[in-house]
Amino acid sequence: MPLGKIGNTDLHLIKSEKVNPYKNIPIFIKLESQNPTKSIKDRMVHHVVSKAKDSLSEEITFVSASSGNTGTSLAYICKLMNFRCVIVTNTKCSEEKINACKAFGAEVIVADSDAKPNTDNHYQQIAVNLASSNSNYFDLDQYGNKGNIEAYYKTLGPEIWEQTDGEITHFVTGGSTCGTVMGAGSFLKSKENKIKVVLADPIGSSISEYITSETVSSEPGKYVIEGVGKDSIPKLLDRELIDSVIEITDQEAIDMCHILKSEEGLYLGGSSGLNIAAAIKYASKLPKDSKSTIVTIGCDSGEKYASKIYSDKWLNQNKFDRNISTK
Ligand SMILES: Cc1ncc(COP(=O)(O)O)c(C=O)c1O
Numbered sequence: 001m002p003l004g005k006i007g008n009t010d011l012h013l014i015k016s017e018k019v020n021p022y023k024n025i026p027i028f029i030k031l032e033s034q035n036p037t038k039s040i041k042d043r044m045v046h047h048v049v050s051k052a053k054d055s056l057s058e059e060i061t062f063v064s065a066s067s068g069n070t071g072t073s074l075a076y077i078c079k080l081m082n083f084r085c086v087i088v089t090n091t092k093c094s095e096e097k098i099n100a101c102k103a104f105g106a107e108v109i110v111a112d113s114d115a116k117p118n119t120d121n122h123y124q125q126i127a128v129n130l131a132s133s134n135s136n137y138f139d140l141d142q143y144g145n146k147g148n149i150e151a152y153y154k155t156l157g158p159e160i161w162e163q164t165d166g167e168i169t170h171f172v173t174g175g176s177t178c179g180t181v182m183g184a185g186s187f188l189k190s191k192e193n194k195i196k197v198v199l200a201d202p203i204g205s206s207i208s209e210y211i212t213s214e215t216v217s218s219e220p221g222k223y224v225i226e227g228v229g230k231d232s233i234p235k236l237l238d239r240e241l242i243d244s245v246i247e248i249t250d251q252e253a254i255d256m257c258h259i260l261k262s263e264e265g266l267y268l269g270g271s272s273g274l275n276i277a278a279a280i281k282y283a284s285k286l287p288k289d290s291k292s293t294i295v296t297i298g299c300d301s302g303e304k305y306a307s308k309i310y311s312d313k314w315l316n317q318n319k320f321d322r323n324i325s326t327k
Contacts, residue, residue, distance in 0.1 A: 003080060006042045007155045009034040011163040011295070016263035019256075019276070022283040025290060029276060029298045030160060033268055037072045037100065039300035040156075044179055045073035047151035048140055049081065056138060061085060064140035065127035067176065067227050068097030069300055074140060075104035086137075088127040090115070092226060096304045117232040144235045148179030149186070156180065157187025160295050166191065172198040172246070172279040172296040174228030174271050175207055178237040180297065185241050196243040200278030200296075202253070205229025207237065208245040224250045224308075224318065225270040227299060246278040253277055254309050255323050257302065267302035270309050275299065 012029045014020040020027045032040035049062065061084040064074050071087035078085040087101045090113040101108050115121035120129065124143060131139035142148050160168060171188050175181045185197035201208040204221025210233050220231040250270075257273035260266040268276075279296040286292055308314050315322055 002036055003046060003077070005036050006046050007035070008159065011160070012264070012266065012298070014264060014276075016259075018263050019259055020280060020283065022280075022286075024288065025283045025286060025292050025294060027276070027279050027283060027294045027296065028164065029266070029268075029272070029296055030156070030163075031266075031298045033272070033298050033301040037069070037076045038303065039069035039073065039269075040180060040297065041066075041069040041073040042076070043155050044142065044148050044151040045070060045077050045140065047154070048142075048145060048147040049074070049077050049083070051147055052138055053081065057136075058082070059136050061134070061137050062140055063127050063131050063137050064088070064142060065124040066093075066142070068093040068101075068304070069227060070140070070142055071106065071108070072097060072100040072104070075101045075106035078106070079104045086127075086130065088123045088130070090123040092224075094226065094305055094308055096306060100304075142177045142179065146236070148177055149183040149236055152180050152183025153187045154183075157184040157191075160184060161188060161191050164293055164295060167293045168192075168195060168295050169292045170196045170198055170279075170282065170294045172200055172282055172294055173275050174200040174202075174278070174299075175234060175237065176228050176230060178207075178234040180299075182236055182238060182241060189241070197241055198244045198246060198278065198282055199242045200228070200246050200248060200275050202229040202274060203247045203249050206231055206233065208247055210237070211239045211242050211245050214239070225253050225274050226305075227269070228271040228274060244282070246281050248274045248277045248281070251320055251323075254315070254320055256280075257305075257309055258323075261302065266298065268298045269300040269302055269305050272298040272300065273309075 035042040092113040111123035131137040202223040204223040206216040253274035256277040275296040
Protein backbone atom coordinates (compact mmCIF):
# COMPACT_ATOMS: atom_id res chain seq x y z
CA MET A 1 0.00 0.00 0.00
CA PRO A 2 1.69 3.28 -1.12
CA LEU A 3 0.63 5.20 2.05
CA GLY A 4 2.65 2.66 4.04
CA LYS A 5 5.82 3.93 2.38
CA ILE A 6 5.66 7.25 4.24
CA GLY A 7 8.49 7.71 6.78
CA ASN A 8 11.25 5.32 7.88
CA THR A 9 13.64 7.23 5.63
CA ASP A 10 17.42 6.69 5.58
CA LEU A 11 19.82 8.64 7.77
CA HIS A 12 22.79 9.57 5.55
CA LEU A 13 26.21 10.23 7.12
CA ILE A 14 28.14 12.93 5.20
CA LYS A 15 31.43 11.34 4.12
CA SER A 16 33.11 13.98 1.97
CA GLU A 17 35.50 16.32 3.76
CA LYS A 18 34.67 18.92 1.12
CA VAL A 19 31.16 18.96 2.58
CA ASN A 20 31.97 18.41 6.26
CA PRO A 21 35.59 19.31 7.06
CA TYR A 22 35.01 18.70 10.81
CA LYS A 23 36.05 15.04 10.97
CA ASN A 24 35.29 14.62 14.68
CA ILE A 25 31.70 15.88 14.30
CA PRO A 26 29.49 13.48 12.38
CA ILE A 27 26.69 15.21 10.47
CA PHE A 28 23.73 13.11 9.35
CA ILE A 29 21.01 14.02 6.83
CA LYS A 30 17.54 12.51 7.25
CA LEU A 31 16.54 11.83 3.66
CA GLU A 32 12.91 12.95 3.57
CA SER A 33 13.21 13.09 -0.22
CA GLN A 34 12.59 9.31 -0.03
CA ASN A 35 8.90 9.78 0.87
CA PRO A 36 6.35 8.93 -1.90
CA THR A 37 5.94 12.53 -3.14
CA LYS A 38 9.62 13.19 -2.39
CA SER A 39 9.13 15.53 0.57
CA ILE A 40 8.82 15.62 4.35
CA LYS A 41 5.23 16.89 4.06
CA ASP A 42 3.86 13.40 3.33
CA ARG A 43 4.24 12.70 7.06
CA MET A 44 2.21 15.72 8.18
CA VAL A 45 -0.52 15.49 5.54
CA HIS A 46 -1.00 11.75 6.08
CA HIS A 47 -1.34 12.28 9.84
CA VAL A 48 -3.78 15.23 9.59
CA VAL A 49 -5.97 13.74 6.82
CA SER A 50 -6.12 10.33 8.59
CA LYS A 51 -7.25 12.02 11.82
CA ALA A 52 -9.85 14.18 10.03
CA LYS A 53 -11.15 11.38 7.81
CA ASP A 54 -13.21 9.56 10.45
CA SER A 55 -15.23 12.63 11.40
CA LEU A 56 -15.87 13.87 7.84
CA SER A 57 -18.34 12.99 5.10
CA GLU A 58 -17.16 11.58 1.78
CA GLU A 59 -18.29 14.84 0.09
CA ILE A 60 -15.62 16.86 1.85
CA THR A 61 -13.01 18.86 -0.11
CA PHE A 62 -9.63 19.45 1.56
CA VAL A 63 -8.07 22.87 1.03
CA SER A 64 -4.54 23.96 1.85
CA ALA A 65 -2.23 26.93 1.45
CA SER A 66 1.14 25.55 0.41
CA SER A 67 4.48 26.66 -0.99
CA GLY A 68 4.21 23.47 -3.02
CA ASN A 69 5.16 20.35 -1.11
CA THR A 70 2.13 20.19 1.20
CA GLY A 71 0.00 20.65 -1.88
CA THR A 72 1.64 17.73 -3.67
CA SER A 73 1.30 15.53 -0.59
CA LEU A 74 -2.35 16.52 -0.14
CA ALA A 75 -3.12 15.91 -3.81
CA TYR A 76 -1.48 12.46 -3.61
CA ILE A 77 -3.11 11.42 -0.33
CA CYS A 78 -6.55 12.72 -1.40
CA LYS A 79 -6.22 10.77 -4.66
CA LEU A 80 -5.54 7.56 -2.71
CA MET A 81 -8.27 8.25 -0.14
CA ASN A 82 -10.84 9.49 -2.70
CA PHE A 83 -11.22 13.11 -1.54
CA ARG A 84 -11.30 16.30 -3.67
CA CYS A 85 -8.73 19.00 -2.89
CA VAL A 86 -7.85 22.62 -3.69
CA ILE A 87 -4.27 23.88 -3.29
CA VAL A 88 -3.50 27.59 -2.95
CA THR A 89 0.12 28.48 -3.68
CA ASN A 90 1.96 31.59 -4.90
CA THR A 91 4.07 32.69 -7.85
CA LYS A 92 7.29 31.70 -6.00
CA CYS A 93 6.31 28.03 -6.28
CA SER A 94 8.24 26.11 -8.93
CA GLU A 95 6.45 24.90 -12.07
CA GLU A 96 7.46 21.32 -11.18
CA LYS A 97 5.58 21.45 -7.86
CA ILE A 98 2.46 23.03 -9.39
CA ASN A 99 2.41 20.36 -12.11
CA ALA A 100 2.77 17.57 -9.53
CA CYS A 101 -0.37 18.82 -7.69
CA LYS A 102 -2.30 18.93 -10.96
CA ALA A 103 -1.05 15.48 -11.95
CA PHE A 104 -2.76 13.99 -8.86
CA GLY A 105 -6.02 15.75 -9.81
CA ALA A 106 -5.93 18.78 -7.49
CA GLU A 107 -7.34 22.19 -8.37
CA VAL A 108 -4.51 24.76 -8.04
CA ILE A 109 -4.85 28.51 -7.37
CA VAL A 110 -1.65 30.58 -7.81
CA ALA A 111 -1.60 33.86 -5.83
CA ASP A 112 0.88 36.75 -6.14
CA SER A 113 3.93 36.12 -3.91
CA ASP A 114 4.24 39.90 -3.34
CA ALA A 115 0.85 40.07 -1.57
CA LYS A 116 1.21 41.31 2.02
CA PRO A 117 0.54 38.83 4.88
CA ASN A 118 -3.05 38.91 6.24
CA THR A 119 -4.47 40.58 3.12
CA ASP A 120 -7.13 38.90 0.96
CA ASN A 121 -4.66 38.35 -1.91
CA HIS A 122 -2.09 36.53 0.24
CA TYR A 123 -2.10 32.78 -0.52
CA GLN A 124 -2.65 31.76 3.12
CA GLN A 125 -5.65 34.11 3.44
CA ILE A 126 -7.17 32.85 0.16
CA ALA A 127 -7.22 29.32 1.62
CA VAL A 128 -8.76 30.55 4.90
CA ASN A 129 -11.46 32.49 3.01
CA LEU A 130 -12.27 29.52 0.76
CA ALA A 131 -12.74 27.19 3.73
CA SER A 132 -14.83 29.67 5.72
CA SER A 133 -17.18 30.36 2.81
CA ASN A 134 -17.75 26.67 1.86
CA SER A 135 -19.27 24.43 4.55
CA ASN A 136 -18.02 21.23 2.89
CA TYR A 137 -14.38 22.44 2.78
CA PHE A 138 -11.85 21.29 5.41
CA ASP A 139 -8.81 23.54 5.75
CA LEU A 140 -5.69 21.52 6.52
CA ASP A 141 -4.50 24.73 8.25
CA GLN A 142 -0.89 23.54 8.41
CA TYR A 143 0.11 26.89 9.96
CA GLY A 144 -2.26 26.53 12.94
CA ASN A 145 -3.02 22.81 13.19
CA LYS A 146 -1.34 21.14 16.19
CA GLY A 147 -1.62 17.86 14.25
CA ASN A 148 1.28 19.22 12.17
CA ILE A 149 3.60 19.17 15.23
CA GLU A 150 2.15 15.85 16.40
CA ALA A 151 3.02 14.16 13.09
CA TYR A 152 6.74 14.86 13.54
CA TYR A 153 6.67 14.21 17.30
CA LYS A 154 5.27 10.74 16.62
CA THR A 155 7.35 9.75 13.58
CA LEU A 156 10.39 11.87 12.65
CA GLY A 157 11.68 12.48 16.19
CA PRO A 158 11.58 8.79 17.24
CA GLU A 159 13.21 7.68 13.96
CA ILE A 160 16.12 10.12 14.47
CA TRP A 161 16.53 9.03 18.10
CA GLU A 162 16.62 5.33 17.16
CA GLN A 163 18.81 5.74 14.07
CA THR A 164 21.47 7.61 16.08
CA ASP A 165 21.16 5.20 19.05
CA GLY A 166 20.40 8.26 21.17
CA GLU A 167 23.78 9.83 20.23
CA ILE A 168 22.29 12.97 18.66
CA THR A 169 23.40 16.20 20.41
CA HIS A 170 22.12 18.84 17.92
CA PHE A 171 19.07 18.98 15.68
CA VAL A 172 19.37 21.61 12.93
CA THR A 173 16.49 22.48 10.62
CA GLY A 174 14.65 25.38 8.98
CA GLY A 175 11.03 26.32 9.54
CA SER A 176 8.04 27.52 7.62
CA THR A 177 5.03 26.29 9.60
CA CYS A 178 7.67 25.14 12.13
CA GLY A 179 5.88 21.78 12.51
CA THR A 180 9.13 19.89 11.82
CA VAL A 181 11.34 21.81 14.25
CA MET A 182 8.70 21.86 17.00
CA GLY A 183 7.58 18.24 16.64
CA ALA A 184 10.91 16.46 16.17
CA GLY A 185 12.72 19.01 18.39
CA SER A 186 10.36 18.56 21.35
CA PHE A 187 10.44 14.76 21.01
CA LEU A 188 14.24 14.73 21.04
CA LYS A 189 14.38 17.04 24.07
CA SER A 190 11.88 14.78 25.84
CA LYS A 191 14.39 11.93 25.41
CA GLU A 192 17.46 14.01 26.37
CA ASN A 193 17.03 17.56 27.58
CA LYS A 194 20.62 18.49 26.67
CA ILE A 195 19.94 18.14 22.93
CA LYS A 196 20.19 21.56 21.27
CA VAL A 197 17.60 22.61 18.70
CA VAL A 198 19.07 24.97 16.09
CA LEU A 199 16.85 26.88 13.68
CA ALA A 200 18.30 27.40 10.19
CA ASP A 201 16.81 30.45 8.48
CA PRO A 202 17.26 32.28 5.16
CA ILE A 203 18.60 35.84 5.53
CA GLY A 204 15.54 38.05 5.08
CA SER A 205 13.11 35.72 6.90
CA SER A 206 11.31 37.06 9.98
CA ILE A 207 11.70 33.86 12.03
CA SER A 208 15.30 34.34 13.20
CA GLU A 209 14.61 37.97 14.11
CA TYR A 210 11.58 36.90 16.16
CA ILE A 211 13.56 34.19 17.98
CA THR A 212 16.48 36.43 18.85
CA SER A 213 14.64 39.70 19.62
CA GLU A 214 10.92 38.84 19.80
CA THR A 215 10.24 41.50 17.16
CA VAL A 216 9.61 41.36 13.41
CA SER A 217 10.44 44.15 10.95
CA SER A 218 7.57 45.42 8.82
CA GLU A 219 9.56 44.90 5.60
CA PRO A 220 10.89 41.34 5.49
CA GLY A 221 13.79 40.77 3.08
CA LYS A 222 13.72 38.73 -0.12
CA TYR A 223 15.25 35.29 -0.63
CA VAL A 224 14.73 32.62 -3.27
CA ILE A 225 15.01 29.41 -1.24
CA GLU A 226 11.56 27.78 -1.20
CA GLY A 227 9.75 26.18 1.72
CA VAL A 228 11.66 27.74 4.62
CA GLY A 229 11.60 31.15 6.28
CA LYS A 230 8.53 33.30 6.70
CA ASP A 231 7.34 36.90 6.32
CA SER A 232 5.33 36.64 9.58
CA ILE A 233 5.57 34.73 12.87
CA PRO A 234 4.50 31.08 12.47
CA LYS A 235 1.66 30.35 14.92
CA LEU A 236 3.12 26.96 15.81
CA LEU A 237 6.54 28.35 16.75
CA ASP A 238 7.45 28.33 20.45
CA ARG A 239 10.69 30.33 20.59
CA GLU A 240 11.54 28.79 23.98
CA LEU A 241 12.32 25.48 22.29
CA ILE A 242 14.98 26.99 20.01
CA ASP A 243 18.52 27.17 21.45
CA SER A 244 20.27 28.96 18.54
CA VAL A 245 19.66 30.39 15.11
CA ILE A 246 21.93 30.15 12.05
CA GLU A 247 21.23 32.43 9.09
CA ILE A 248 22.19 31.35 5.58
CA THR A 249 22.30 33.25 2.27
CA ASP A 250 20.65 31.98 -0.92
CA GLN A 251 24.10 31.58 -2.46
CA GLU A 252 25.36 29.43 0.45
CA ALA A 253 22.27 27.18 0.22
CA ILE A 254 22.57 26.86 -3.57
CA ASP A 255 26.31 26.09 -3.38
CA MET A 256 25.62 23.39 -0.79
CA CYS A 257 23.02 21.74 -3.06
CA HIS A 258 25.58 21.49 -5.88
CA ILE A 259 28.39 20.24 -3.61
CA LEU A 260 26.08 17.56 -2.17
CA LYS A 261 25.21 16.43 -5.66
CA SER A 262 28.81 16.09 -6.82
CA GLU A 263 30.37 14.87 -3.55
CA GLU A 264 27.66 12.77 -1.87
CA GLY A 265 25.44 11.84 -4.83
CA LEU A 266 22.49 13.53 -3.13
CA TYR A 267 20.04 15.49 -5.28
CA LEU A 268 18.17 17.68 -2.81
CA GLY A 269 16.11 20.89 -2.77
CA GLY A 270 17.18 24.39 -1.69
CA SER A 271 15.91 24.15 1.89
CA SER A 272 18.01 20.97 2.34
CA GLY A 273 21.05 22.93 1.08
CA LEU A 274 20.20 25.64 3.60
CA ASN A 275 19.84 23.11 6.46
CA ILE A 276 23.12 21.37 5.68
CA ALA A 277 24.99 24.67 5.22
CA ALA A 278 23.64 25.70 8.65
CA ALA A 279 24.70 22.39 10.21
CA ILE A 280 28.26 22.84 8.87
CA LYS A 281 28.37 26.48 10.04
CA TYR A 282 27.21 25.36 13.48
CA ALA A 283 29.86 22.60 13.56
CA SER A 284 32.51 25.24 12.80
CA LYS A 285 31.60 27.00 16.06
CA LEU A 286 31.88 23.87 18.25
CA PRO A 287 35.10 23.10 20.16
CA LYS A 288 37.51 20.84 18.22
CA ASP A 289 37.25 18.09 20.86
CA SER A 290 33.47 18.37 20.98
CA LYS A 291 31.65 15.03 21.28
CA SER A 292 28.78 16.14 19.07
CA THR A 293 26.51 14.41 16.59
CA ILE A 294 24.45 16.70 14.38
CA VAL A 295 21.30 15.65 12.52
CA THR A 296 19.68 17.81 9.86
CA ILE A 297 16.93 17.31 7.29
CA GLY A 298 16.98 16.71 3.54
CA CYS A 299 13.44 18.10 3.18
CA ASP A 300 12.76 17.32 -0.46
CA SER A 301 14.20 16.22 -3.79
CA GLY A 302 16.22 18.32 -6.25
CA GLU A 303 13.94 17.20 -9.09
CA LYS A 304 11.43 19.78 -7.88
CA TYR A 305 13.94 22.56 -8.66
CA ALA A 306 15.39 21.36 -12.00
CA SER A 307 14.24 24.61 -13.65
CA LYS A 308 15.58 26.78 -10.83
CA ILE A 309 18.62 26.18 -8.62
CA TYR A 310 19.79 23.30 -10.88
CA SER A 311 19.40 25.33 -14.10
CA ASP A 312 22.41 27.31 -15.41
CA LYS A 313 20.01 29.65 -17.21
CA TRP A 314 18.03 30.42 -14.05
CA LEU A 315 21.21 30.86 -11.98
CA ASN A 316 22.54 33.36 -14.55
CA GLN A 317 19.25 35.23 -14.83
CA ASN A 318 19.05 35.55 -11.05
CA LYS A 319 22.70 36.59 -10.78
CA PHE A 320 23.90 33.69 -8.68
CA ASP A 321 27.52 32.60 -9.00
CA ARG A 322 28.19 29.12 -10.20
CA ASN A 323 30.94 28.40 -7.70
CA ILE A 324 30.29 24.72 -8.20
CA SER A 325 29.61 23.10 -11.55
CA THR A 326 25.90 22.48 -12.13
CA LYS A 327 26.69 19.51 -14.39
C1 LIG B 1 10.97 22.23 0.94
C2 LIG B 1 10.58 22.48 2.35
N1 LIG B 1 11.50 22.47 3.28
C3 LIG B 1 11.21 22.74 4.58
C4 LIG B 1 9.93 23.04 4.99
C5 LIG B 1 9.69 23.46 6.41
O1 LIG B 1 8.90 22.60 7.13
P1 LIG B 1 7.88 23.08 8.26
O2 LIG B 1 6.69 23.65 7.56
O3 LIG B 1 7.56 21.84 9.01
O4 LIG B 1 8.53 24.12 9.10
C6 LIG B 1 8.94 23.06 4.03
C7 LIG B 1 7.59 23.44 4.39
O5 LIG B 1 6.77 23.87 3.60
C8 LIG B 1 9.25 22.76 2.68
O6 LIG B 1 8.32 22.78 1.71
